Amino acid sequence: MNTKPARTRLAPSPTGRFHLANARNALYSYLVARQTGGQFILRIEDTDQSRFVPGAEEVIVRSLEWLGIAPDESPYRGGSHGPYRQTERRDIYQQYARELVEKGHAYPCFCTPERLQQMRKEQETRKVERVRYDGLCRQLEPGEAARRVTAGEKYTIRFKMPQDGSTTAHDHIRGDITVENQYLDDYVIVKSDGLPTYHLAAMVDDHEMKITHVLRSAEWLPTFPLHVQIIRAFGWDEPVWVHPSILLKPSGKGKMSKRDSAAAMQDGHSIFVDDLKGLGYTPEGVLNWIALMGWGVAEDDVMTLGQMTERFSIDNLTPSPAAINFQKLDHFNGTHIRLLTTEDLAGRIKPYLTGAGLEVQNETLLKVTPLIRERLVTLDDSLTFASFFFKESVEPEPQDLVAKGLDARQSAAIARNSLEILSPLPDVSHSVAEPPMREYVERSGFNAGQVFGILRAAVTGQKVSPPLFESMEIIGREKVLQRLKHAINILEGM
């Protein structure tokens, strides 16, 4: 367990949607911050203006809030280490880039995109070991370079990678990762528009914002040595680096593609957090699900956020890629729904019901909720299990009113007998209505499944429903009798 307050961050770019991997990094970062009494920070990495998607930032914030892991510092909440949007930190990067150039760790590069493209093409046709920058501008005299810069020539700034030896970087999950420097490139750290690339911006910001633990996707592993080199060039302390594993598509064959996402959506699932709510998932279920992709828990894996905060440790993260398993999401969602109090659950279900045009009375909803709770996988399942409680009348399929092994005439007779039994009763509560109906089953020679099946279809309008007598009690005598009469009419017309 960490003892010093940790500062962690989530640094997404507002270029697309907020997906599972983002959410999982956010969760782990949040957990580390919480358990050490530190801060979790949201920083927007918007240096690539060509890929900027309007509204993406809002989706990120909304998703984090919905999950219940909102940041302590962010562009919206502010904080003492802002600004939290990289485009607003332009001058800071400029200053640090200049420092790198002055120290001889970086140099201006005047190569045009066209030249670079051609260079790569040539390298490929020559089948060179590795396609990379050829170092043309690295050779330039610093004075000459400075003259061209002041002359107004367009340029980028490249990091001067050591050409001999190797770089060892330490990942908390994987241990030391060593790469021969000759395989590393002179990466561009400031673009010709004056904005930094990730490599510079993230290192500068993590330092400036006093980040102690960097949790980021394993996709960064290949440039990890570069990042460490940049930090060493500045002479800064390194944070604890944690690279949680890549998330794979359900088949385990590669990352999720656009096509895979569409397929998941078809199936009532999604890898995008802002879809999950509409699909009926709870933050608790989603959180528990993503927490366990790459976090090894031996037993008792159903956890709330609070329990995760107590139990989480970056020591228990796994290095191997994990396939996304939506069945497990359903499982966790269902179990967390069952853990909710009746009031809480009712409140969460209501929007799905009213959203479907149903008129929902809170009093009734509170009675219905315990009946459907253990049947729900997603919150919108409440529609299939509870709609009939809130409808004036119900329209059963004629064939559903015919009991198994019987014909329409026999079924109609059972329905009529049931009506005769229920009509004189003061009410159709469970304790009042069930005994005489049980007695009828005994006496009639039909089995319970047949009799109650007809009654269920008549009263609920469907073959599958919550327990029959409990349901009738909530629906009430008048409506029950009404629906039963309606069913008799249908059966007699068959």
Added chain:
RNA sequence: GCCCCCAUCGUCUAGUGGACUAGGACGCAGCCCUUUCAAGGCUACGACCGGGGUUCGAAUCCCCGUGGGGGCACCA
């Protein structure tokens, strides 16, 4: 092609040299409960990638294969 990472049931994982007959969860199958569907309970099926070492002893450490994944931009 080059570089990097990874390797236990179908999937997510526990396991840090002897307590492993390899544990849990999801899923799957069966049974119990039951007026339907669930939930719940019980049971079953199911894995240490291969080969070499190291060691009295290896799922665990090392090497080599093989397989899988990721990355090779003035994107993050």
